[in-house]
Amino acid sequence: MLATVFDTKTMEFLSQAGEPAVPLHLLVVDSDPAVRSACAEIASSLGYVVESTGDLSNARSMLRGHAADILLANLPYNSTSGLELISEVKLLYPQTAVIAMTASGSVNAAVEAMRCGASDYLTKPFAMDELSTVLDRAASAQLTDNATRQLREQLRLSQGLGAMIGRSGEMEKLYRILSKVAQSSHPVLILGESGTGKELVARTIHAYGLNAQKPFLPVDCGSIVPTLIESELFGYVKGAFTGANRSKDGLLVSAEGGTVFLDEIGELSLDLQAKLLRALQEREVRPVGATHRVPIKARIVAATNRNLAEMVEKGQFRKDLFYRLNVVNLKLPSLRDRREDIPLLAAHFLDRISREHGRKFTLSDEALRTMMRYDWPGNVRELEHAVERACTMSSGPILHLGDLPTQLQNHGLESRRATTAGDDANESAGPQLMTLADMEKQAILSAIRTLNGDKLQAARLLGIGKTTLYRKLKEYGIADPLNDE
Known part of the structure; x- marks a missing residue:
């Protein structure tokens, strides 16, 4: 059965294939039952939820009942019916990725399919790994787009984060990165001019992250004197200094698994940079005036409008702390860009x-x-x-x-x-x-x-x-x- 569609690279590929991270719905449309069965068998083994039909009107009904993530459609030789289906799908369901199947030698049909909105095509007979590669390309783009759309919809619906607005290419890239960064726990360094929304991005990372229910604790490193920043970050014990009438946990401890946002990190003194580096490396802090250490569990998101790499070269910022914070780097575009x-x-x-x-x-x-x-x-x-x-x-x-x-x-x-x-x-x-x-x-x-x-x-x-x-x-x-x- 598979020989009618695929070349000699056959079923051994199935046992090696992995599954997409999220099951996607695939609709196969081809009048040849053998082609439909073969494609459905391969796609199912790759983890897709598959439906198939040989009738165009039935395909339209199936799409109305449940819009597919990916449409794999045959283009009959010397017929416009397949192209019409692609055009209709892209008009009614723009989020559906379309892959066209064409007979050998009908390159013009593939070109027309791409003009009608298809994102990729396969020429029969095709190898099993060709189908897998094309499906994987469509799935990767679909999952990325879905994550981006989901984040943007959340941003639109969220009263607190609604100011994160934009349709420019620069913002689209930022949305795509945020949808991934939010789901990790790595430190993030946000770079950008004043007024570009660095704290807003930090709050977005926290709000759509793994510990969104935990605290988001911001501290402005540029507006607080060094001695107060140290006690703010690491805490202090009773009697540590004049006015310390009781012990207080620092923000790195109070976060309890949440996010500590270090705004204007470039303003920290070298002494405080060393203490912060030690805290991040050892995952514990020593409160001011204490002899004991306290474990910490907080995600660090830092931001600055200064050129930290240049500051490192001039000896104004610790290189080891820079690398510790710069696991993920986000550069926010200026409004003029x-x-x-x-x-x-x-x-x-x-x-x-x-x-x-x-x-x-x-x-x-x-x-x-x-x-x-x-x-x-x-x-x-x-x-x-x-x-x-x-x-x-x-x-x-x-x-x-x-x-x-x-x-x-x-x-x-x-x-x-x-x-x-x-x-x-x-x-x-x-x-x-x-x-x-x-x-x-x-x-x-x-x-x-x-x-x-x-x-x-x-x-x-x-x-x-x-x-x-x-x-x-x-x-x-x-x-x-x-x-x-």
Whole structure:
């Protein structure tokens, strides 16, 4: 039976194959019963939950009843039915990975399948390890995407972590890393400029980690004097110093298996660095003034906006402590490196402020355009403060350039002068006047393009309902806002 599908590399591969970490649902669609049976047998042995059918209409019904994680579909020679199925699946179930099977020599069919949304293809007859490799590729991508989607949905639903927002490539990479890091207990070093959200990332790692129910204990190493940091981290006994009227456990002990977040770790003195290193290596601390040691069990997440590697070279930070903390390294992107997230973040802050004040606030086109062009040296924190300031200063529901902080106003005025100078240079072309309808159309198009086609967010930024937005698009005859000129 297997010889009709596979070449001479046969069943001995089955006994060596491992199973995916999470069982995935595979649907095999092929009119040849032998092919269906062979593929189902191999996939089942690899740990997949498998269903199969030879009828396209039946395949559609099965997908409606339970959307498959992976679809393995045959493309009949000189037929468009298989391509139509792939297109439908990617439209209705975009999370389903599609693998196309084609007859030998029908490379064009495989190319068309990829254009319709297939992520991979197999040419018959194929070896057993070929099928395993292709399924493994699809499964790895599927499990990673599922973990990313799950984390992002948790972040979206969590009131405390909702500010972790972004659809840029930089943020997508961060979500993928976080979904893995959160499930380990290794130390993590978070690097990034001030205002990029290092503590938020640390809280996310803890909240979706293995000991989320245990304490999350932050300490700012840059704002506490060294003697107090030592007692904060390691604790002290009664009478250790003036004012120590009772013994107190340090944060490394109080965490009880939770997370201790060492913010601005680069500000620790070399003496404290040595004591912290010893505590992490020996998994125990000696409280200030004590002669005994206390065992600790805490995950360490550290953060800094300084270049620790450079500090190590200059002798300002211990190399051994750096390597101890740098097991997992997360580099947070600056806001200027993910400008496409600015409208999403602004909309999030506006929604929160609107709920708090009981008033609806929206950004004018010029204000949003200025925010998109500004470099944000203070990153997300500066953006949040700018939106809060604009809402406070605004006399109406629409936030204009004049409501923004001075540095943004100056940036906007400079951009306006540059634009005016460019217009003056082209005076020979005559004045370019726009009707109100044209201005409204351009504002709508600008908002949708800025938000990569997200009409709901665009409507929120424009201060109109989603129904109104769709009606306006229809009035202006805009079928595809991303490509309409």
